[in-house]
Amino acid sequence: MVRCSEVRVNIKGMLKVKVNLKHNKKYKKQQETYLYDPNILLKLNFHQSPAKFEPFISAAYPGENWIKVRPLKDGDYDRGFLQLLSQLTEVGHVTRTQFLTRFSQMKASGDYYVTVIEDTRKNEIIGAASLIVERKFIHNCAIRGRLEDVVVNDNYRGKQLGKLIVVTVSLLAQHIGCYKMSLDCKDKLIKFYESLGYALIPGNANSMTIRYDEEPFTVRHNNTMLDVSDANTVSQTVSLDFSS
Numbered sequence: 001m002v003r004c005s006e007v008r009v010n011i012k013g014m015l016k017v018k019v020n021l022k023h024n025k026k027y028k029k030q031q032e033t034y035l036y037d038p039n040i041l042l043k044l045n046f047h048q049s050p051a052k053f054e055p056f057i058s059a060a061y062p063g064e065n066w067i068k069v070r071p072l073k074d075g076d077y078d079r080g081f082l083q084l085l086s087q088l089t090e091v092g093h094v095t096r097t098q099f100l101t102r103f104s105q106m107k108a109s110g111d112y113y114v115t116v117i118e119d120t121r122k123n124e125i126i127g128a129a130s131l132i133v134e135r136k137f138i139h140n141c142a143i144r145g146r147l148e149d150v151v152v153n154d155n156y157r158g159k160q161l162g163k164l165i166v167v168t169v170s171l172l173a174q175h176i177g178c179y180k181m182s183l184d185c186k187d188k189l190i191k192f193y194e195s196l197g198y199a200l201i202p203g204n205a206n207s208m209t210i211r212y213d214e215e216p217f218t219v220r221h222n223n224t225m226l227d228v229s230d231a232n233t234v235s236q237t238v239s240l241d242f243s244s
């Protein structure tokens with residue numbers, strides 16, 4: 001079968017038809033879908049971030065030509081995205097269908113900015129972080145960002161990729177109009193996030209959790225499980241305020 005890939009009308013009104021003789025088999029190579037528009041990442045101004053990059057890198061120029069910062073793609077199931085997440089927490093056995101269904105739901109909502117770093121030499125996802133947009137009625141129907149699921153493959157840590165992926169989604173939050181961005185983290189990572197502009201808000205930096213997947217209902221304080229009845233202690237939330 002012959003495919004017509006381009007039809008143009010020139011000045012004299014002559015119809016020009018450019019034919020693509022590629023066989024259908026080659027054509028079958030499916031286009032992958034981005035979760036969100038990758039061009040937004042090229043517009044982010046990394047000089048706005050208090051993070052110190054030495055040498056300077058950004059999402060558009062990540063320092064090496066084999067490093068690519070981009071939105072998650074539906075094909076990333078085959079690039080080890082879930083295996084990377086398993087270095088952060090338990091992922092479970094997620095089938096391709098489950099992955100693609102979740103990807104479509106996230107894309108349809110428009111509020112999920114799962115962002116990854118790919119090692120293009122290996123066709124492998126080596127870093128990830130998610131910005132999730134929360135829509136509010138308060139502050140004139142404002143939107144705020146939540147930073148979730150930050151991880152860098154342990155073979156690539158200590159090379160600024162953690163900073164790169166967190167700053168990318170943080171600038172992205174500001175770019176799309178969030179008035180603030182917050183995250184929950186373990187105590188040992190507070191310094192890491194502080195170096196990227198996040199702060200513990202005095203009197204308002206607690207993070208509390210109730211779990212429904214464990215019995216009896218429990219509140220978590222970092223890694224320590226507490227019974228809800230004596231949960232006076234809580235863990236911490238760090239915020240990045242774009243209005244100040």
Ligand SMILES: CC(=O)SCCNC(=O)CCNC(=O)[C@H](O)C(C)(C)COP(=O)(O)OP(=O)(O)OC[C@H]1O[C@@H](n2cnc3c(N)ncnc32)[C@H](O)[C@@H]1OP(=O)(O)O
Binds near residue numbers: 183
């Ligand atoms: C909101 C959330 O998702 S919190 C969950 C965070 N993720 C995890 O804990 C998963 C396991 N850890 C990781 O994947 C990585 O260690 C990350 C993402 C935390 C950091 O990634 P890296 O690529 O190593 O970070 P990067 O090289 O950019 O280091 C930045 C700085 O943070 C410091 N840092 C990195 N990891 C840690 C850590 N675990 N504890 C304390 N400091 C750290 C580094 O020393 C470095 O400091 P410097 O700039 O003064 O040299």
